[in-house]
Amino acid sequence: MQVVGINSSPRKKSNTDLLLSSVLKGASAGGCEIVHIDLYSYEIEYCKACENCYKTGSCVLMDEFPDVYDLILESDGIVLGSPNYINNVTARMKTFLDRMADTVHCQRLLGKYSAAVSTAGGSGAVEVADYLNHSLFIMGASVVGSVGVNLSDGEEMFQKGVDQSYQLGVMLADAILTKTKYPDQQEEHAAMLERVKNLVLLRKEEWPYEYEYFVRKKWL
Ligand SMILES: Cc1cc2nc3c(=O)[nH]c(=O)nc-3n(C[C@H](O)[C@H](O)[C@H](O)COP(=O)(O)O)c2cc1C
Numbered sequence: 001m002q003v004v005g006i007n008s009s010p011r012k013k014s015n016t017d018l019l020l021s022s023v024l025k026g027a028s029a030g031g032c033e034i035v036h037i038d039l040y041s042y043e044i045e046y047c048k049a050c051e052n053c054y055k056t057g058s059c060v061l062m063d064e065f066p067d068v069y070d071l072i073l074e075s076d077g078i079v080l081g082s083p084n085y086i087n088n089v090t091a092r093m094k095t096f097l098d099r100m101a102d103t104v105h106c107q108r109l110l111g112k113y114s115a116a117v118s119t120a121g122g123s124g125a126v127e128v129a130d131y132l133n134h135s136l137f138i139m140g141a142s143v144v145g146s147v148g149v150n151l152s153d154g155e156e157m158f159q160k161g162v163d164q165s166y167q168l169g170v171m172l173a174d175a176i177l178t179k180t181k182y183p184d185q186q187e188e189h190a191a192m193l194e195r196v197k198n199l200v201l202l203r204k205e206e207w208p209y210e211y212e213y214f215v216r217k218k219w220l
Contacts, residue, residue, distance in 0.1 A: 001176050003027040003077035003169075006068065008039040008093035011083075015158070019117035019147055019165040020081035026169020027077060031177065035071055039092050042068055046095055053102035054207040065099050076176045077113045078141060079169075080132040084120035089128055103139045105196050105210055110140035110189065113175045115168050118148045119161075125150050138192060142185050144172045193219065 005024045007017045017038075024034045042064040052060045059065065072078055082089040089097075103109065116132035118125040125148030133143045145168050149161035174180070197219055204211045214220040 001032045001077070001173065002035065002075045003032045003079060003172060003176070004035045004037060004071045004075040005079040005081065006037045006039055006093075006096075007081040008090045008096070009081070009083045010040045010090070010092070014083070015119040015149075015151065016081045016083045016117060019119065019149065019161055020079060022162045022165035023079050023115055023117060023147075023169040023172070026166040026171075027079075027173045028169070029166075030170045030173020032077065032173045035075070037068055037071065039068065039096060044068075044092065044095050044099065047098040047101065051207070054105065054203075054210050057102075057209040057213070059099070061099075065096070068096065069100070073108065075112065077115070077144075077172050078109070078136055079115045079117070079172070080136065081117045082128055082132060084118055084124045084128045087124050087127070089118075089131060093132070097135050100139060102210070105200060105207075106213055107140040107189075107193055107196060109136060112136075112141045113144050113172055113180075114141040115144045115172050116146045117165055117168075118146075119158075120148070120150045120152075122152045123150050124148075137185070137188075140189060140192075142175070142180070142182055142189075144168065144175050144180075 005020045007020050009016045045061045045063045082093045114136035116129040118128035129146035129148040147165045200210045
């Protein structure tokens, strides 16, 4: 059981990373191996929308994206963390997520579990954490939960968020261990698979890699 935690704050003493670390501690107490990543220490370029990943399964950009992406693929649980930057994730996190468009088509995160954390100065932390989870959800992951803390709510609430994050980590480890099923999410995953199946079939000539991937998976 491995869980990778990815923080996308550029700050050294990141509030978001305090929550993320707490999730990872909970997951570790639940029996998971932990990998803790600082996204700002990796060089990650913008997606060029060349569709090469759809066509061939590989990216034309030569940077450090695969170092982080491979950790996601080999993990059972993924925890994303981002501060609220203008009511959204940080640019680095968005850049990272954009590089995973092929992961959406190929539903590569099916069978994995996700959690997310966010902090905000005034408001919006819950929404940002939910966006992070939703991004992994559309790639196939099952969402265990999220924690968002607005610093404006005070130190006591932040401490509460740290404690909730620990519990979230314990729940994540348990979901991985027991292969928890969430019927509502499974239904949406099935509908998503149907949508991408139709898309891949429609674009069969342009995206041969994805078509063959679906055939290998016996989805087509
Ligand atoms: C560029 C930038 C944009 C921000 N935008 C928002 C915002 O829209 N709403 C908000 O409540 N806080 C905003 N903040 C505050 C951060 O979300 C807050 O300080 C957060 O806890 C920082 O997390 P970190 O310590 O993990 O970097 C912004 C901060 C920066 C630097």
